Amino acid sequence: MRSRYSAFCRGDAQYLLHTWHPLTRPQSVELDSAISWRRLDIVRTERGGLFDREGVVEFTAHYREDGIAGQQNEVSRFLKVDRQWYYLDADPDSLNFT
Secondary structure, three states, X not given: OHXXXXXXXXXXXXXXXXXXXXXXXXXXXXXXXXXXXXXXXXXXEEEOOOOOOEEEEEEEEEEEEOOEEEEEEEEEEEEEEOOEEEEEEEOOOOOEEO
């Protein structure tokens, strides 16, 4: 999760695609250069340990867009394949931008 957040901060769309599970990965990712990511707070995690094959991360990502502070709240699901974690999707009920 933290490495994907860092990729958003750096504008690294290729890394985001590389760490996205093939079942749900889009063809491309368009990042908004007007958004400046400021901080990531991990709210909670479920599973995701060394011997787990899936995990959940709830987070709040803080950003600024056109000088206005905002935050994104999300519960993300991850799957591990061959010792590599991949972002699967977000719980649609958890998505909240303020």
